[in-house]
Amino acid sequence: MHKPSTEPRPSIYYDYKVHKPWLPSAHGAQARQQVVIVGSGPAGMVAALELARHGVASVLLTAELQVSQGSRAIVFTRRSMEILQQLGVAARITENGLPWRFGNSFYRGQRVFRMEAPHDADDRFFPMTNIQQQYLEEYLLDACAASPLIDLRWGNKLTQVQQRDGFASLEVDTPEGPYTLESDWVVAADGGRSGIRSAMNLQMEGASYEGFFVIADIRVDLPLPTERLAFFDPEWNPGNTILMHREPHGIWRVDYQLPPGETPQEALEPASLKKRIDAQLAMIGHAGAPWEMDWCSVYSARTLTLPNYVHGSVLFTGDAAHLLPIFGVRGANTAFQDAQSLAWHLAFVVKGLTSQRLLANHSAERVGAAREIIDEAGKSTRFMAPPTRGFKLLRDAVLSLSLTQPFVRPLYHWRTSRPHEYTHSALNSRGDDNALFTAGPAHGAPPQNVRLGADDFLLDHLGGGFDLLYFTEGATLPAALLEVVEATRRRGVPVKVVAIGAAQPVAGADLTLADADGHVRTRYGVQAGGAAYLLRPDQHVCARWLTLDATRLQAAFAAALPR
Template structure:
């Protein structure tokens, strides 16, 4: 990695913040396709400044084209905001990396148009298995019912996910995607960020109202600004190895604790598409990543694992390997002047419980709509402060949960190891300790304390249904028709009624909000015929929708934010309460 020059001194972000990476030569990303035995890497042509006119000031520039960067771009485009995406490479990331995607991630990807391809090519699953001394001591079953369009988990390699997101970006005229463009300098002079971008033919300048730092766990932007993360790093290392092998095992998670060939440590296995299996194994203390990735070391350990599960001698071929360590870290604030941090640039989370890309999708969905509303003048910059508070809170919740899983998988001290070993031993005969194996799977964060939640609604009086800050409960409406198919793109007001029309006073509030540019859709639920004043009517002949949402009478309503999280719900709704909730959700 290129060293940094000194960060320029400045009294505040509002005056000047600058950094620069030393560049002895023009940026020259590799033009050789990455090696893979199953994924055909494509090398894209770089975006070169000589082939384009002088650059005008941009609304948003996104540095980084991983999951967080591309989903942010697609969310901005959904709300009508153009952006530029800069990526230093000329091809998708190497290796499978993130491979397990949660139901909520799939719901977010549905909003940006890539869920169908993920579902067509991925492997869904429900169960996770934990083994100790050859005995299965715990079997996790993820919740799944007929109201869910997507399975709790879907396995597919990150390259495919990036491919689908990129193709969605390329099809979107509001997204200017630039391969081979590396951010090497940023200077902030409110209200503009001056960005210097290096390319294979040299540098050019790009001014933007907002720079989104989505440049990954080794974020150059974060490092150059000398921003410190809070949390803990764990000393243990894990090897990731993707192998092509034919194993007669289902698509489930397999975890093996304290095996004879790797005493005291943990091994994880996942099936991936195209005959690939992911093997994660913990290294003994003192072994370096370089030693662990030697071909003879990889071969010996993978063979030992295959032998342990009864498949010794089955031929396999290595596709990719890497080493990672568990970290539970976050920036305390994701907004720094005109720079907004998201994804791994904002936090570093352990992969146990599939928290990496899945958290990045939630970050991007949150940032996308709130930044779009600020750019369009529909809310003040308080909305970005709210985004930071909500997502920092989510990261800290994840850190607390993931820390428990990490300490069980890789005990950081003799005391933790003693406790973990006691659980392992007892689990062979005592059922009550076995749930301690649960890996606390990633789940969507509920923004329970968000400043966008209405203070004057009836949230506390509901007996069922999604509460303040929670994502919506999907509802099956037909054979291939679900509630979330009809939400998104703005605020959604779910109004439960079998009357012929939405009350006139509510219609006036909706019309006034739309006149100010606020996207607000009204969905009437329960009537068999179209309801006047509603943009759409969803029948609920059997009352299932109303039951899941705690609706006992006409006039109950839910207000959903553009990311579908609940910001208000009422047992009875009038115009004054609706206007107050909209004012709260769009701080001025």
């Protein structure tokens, strides 16, 4: 019988709420579900909320009775905020988080590199926003609770999954005993130590690095800006790396590498933690500053992925699908993109709008994204924690040269997480004008945001289905295009037509956005009327045309929705 803890987790800044468990005796016989999601971390909740946006109900199982312990993921990128805006939680993160865009690398007391993330007036969100994961989970939980399509079951621990003919049978344990639940689809969002992945004997591909890192969240008053700080080869931790981040509520993340041979248990001894944190504060000029520990943990850097995220009725997402190093804020930010992609692909299959081939596309795209991230993150990891003597010699040469030679300093760049572009996706239209554009988001890229007013941006108006952006100053959309749109809608496919350019409402469009100064057209590389973009439900571009006609629009829908 599952007995989750009913004691609130300890924290000096976050008030943990213990929820009541979902008990089977209070709900009677269980009907077969369309989707069961295992794990209520960021990936699981984003998947549930995205499915709900597409009208698909889900059961969300979580073994615990409260949100996760410790700050865990703390840095969320602009693209993550754009995804979270679709779910209705971005405003709360903006209100309570700390925005930033600069990163600093130090060696021997000298700043040798300063990273500056791009940011301009067309961006609603900053490149990065810091907030502890407990708050993110709280905001997502509130959104889940507000949705009638999400059945969140606290204190429900999955113990077994058996795949049947076209569905899965799940054994779930609760504080009053087990019950059986059947589901057409199971989303494994149960984290890096995924029990589902282990039970299915699935092997990840990639590399694990031997070094260990300590994460320590402390409350300390430091008069420093919200910028990422990285210190290489400091005197108190020779040959290793230390990272620091400011978090809300006076909390600072101190992240330092352990010397070879030291065990995680030794590193988390209070005396060891105190000695090293005191040394770090002294190194940055704040020796003796009083501080208080909130949470600490140890992790190792790994660059691993499953080669396929679809296994019969079980779909893997987030850390259950891959394990990525935190350098470059890749963990939760990648999980948001995973879950957004999975949800729309799965929703369209569940609703019968396309064949199960669409799920193979999801896997191909997200495995490709993971491999790209592994390639980039591996470079950052090998610089932060050289795995061999040869890599250490190269890293040390860069450190030494950076004191006097500016040309090597960009090698410190941590290759921040960015949205993957599905350049070679099977859903991209082969008969469009993608190759003829000289600007704007290309095949597979997410859209570019554009400021339309003081608090009005293009992405505020997009999402939830396919978006056809049609650039025109005319009064009416071409009838032939509208016939294709209406035929697609009759199949049950959500399509929104957004006319961009005209000052007055355009007949046939669901929304008209004026573009008097041509700024939107410039950002999208459009010169004349009749051009268009087609965005998938995850907002990535699947087709674009300098001149759109009905035949090519029909072909684009056929490619994006394989039968």
